[in-house]
Amino acid sequence: MEIFTHAETWLALLTLTFFEVVLGIDNIIFISxxxxxxxxxxxARTRNIGLLLAMGVRILLLLTITWVMKFTEPLFFVPHWISEHGFMSGKDIILIFGGLFLIAKSTREINHEMEGEDDLDTENTGKKANVxxxxxxIILLDVIFSFDSILTAVGLTxxxxxMIIAVVLSIGIMMIFSGRISEFIHKHPSMEVLALGFLILIGFxxxxxxxxxxxxxxxxxxxxVxxxxIEMVNIRARTKRKKAKEEFHE
Incomplete structure (x- = not known):
């Protein structure tokens, strides 16, 4: 506990927590x-369970940081036109498949949104499977995004x-705001499509x-951002126009 008597410790903690939250914005959108x-x-229960399990995975990765850092070491060599590094590491492979997963998942969700498909099951077993x-x-995506946050954390302290305290604080902030973000996205389908487009861009x-x-x-x-x-301004403008029409008809 002596380390908390130093100002550098608190600065590192605040900075790390800030970076964890910023790097977790796309994660919150996906979860929502x-x-x-x-x-x-x-x-709400599913979001919290997913975030808590993701926090456990991230802490486990931090506790095995020496092993995680080995993921940046070359596994095999490839031509430079495939990878500018000239090799593939475990981290590269995870990022490639993670990016493809995020692109495929976001594209599928946009298709569902446009086609009006309903993913909700009426059977109890279906609900359980969906949960x-x-x-x-949530856990898979958090593992993908964990590499950036862990490498950032190592560079700061x-x-x-x-690092673990910063992860716990950032996950706590995500749990607080994920419900509000989820409700806002659900209420405004246009924002959901925009967010999915953002996730495709992040995946790429x-x-x-x-x-x-x-x-x-x-x-x-x-x-x-x-x-x-701009879309929030459009939503507010549409709300005002709708309210004006309702008052006019009254």
């Missing part, structure tokens, strides 16, 4: 979208204990990162 496919009484499926997806970025391409994430996140702000 997939949990909205469940019956309303299962959504399990959503939790597994060498104290595993500080992860895929390219697995191929050794250095994609500045700041530009992508800025474009996404700007697009969402």
């Amino acid at each position: 979208i997939v949990s909205n496919k469940l019956p309303i009484e299962h959504r 399990t499926n959503v939790i597994v997806q 060498k104290e595993i204990f500080i 970025m992860i895929f390219l990162e697995g191929l050794g391409k250095d994609i500045p994430k700041g530009y992508i996140y800025f474009a996404v 700007f697009s969402m702000m």
Whole structure:
């Protein structure tokens, strides 16, 4: 506990927690979208279970940080036109398949949204299967995104204990806000489609990162935030027009 008497410790903790939350924004959006496919009484519980299990996985990865860092070592060599590194590591393979999974899943959800398909099951067994499926997806996606957060954490501090506290705090923040984000996305289908488009973009970025391409994430996140702000203005404008029409007919 002596480390908490140093200002550098608190600065590292706050910085790490901030980065964990920022890097988890796309994770929260994904969780909100997939949990909205469940019956309303299962959504909050499923989100919390998925996030808690994901937190456990992330802490386990931090505790085995030496083993995780080996994932960046070459497994086999490939031509430079395939990967700019000239080799494939365990991390690269996970990012490639993770990016493809995110692209495929988001594309499928957009198709469901456009076609008006309903994923909710009326059978109790169907609900249980859906809940399990959503939790597994949350954990898998968190493992994919964990590599960025872990490598960022290692660059900011060498104290595993500080990293774990930052993970717990960030997951707690996600649990607090995921319900509100989920409700907002469910209420506004246009925002859901925009968010899914954002996840496709993130998936493509992860895929390219697995191929050794250095994609500045700041530009992508800025474009996404700007697009969402414009859509929120559109939602507010549509709400005002709808309210004005209702008052006119009255």
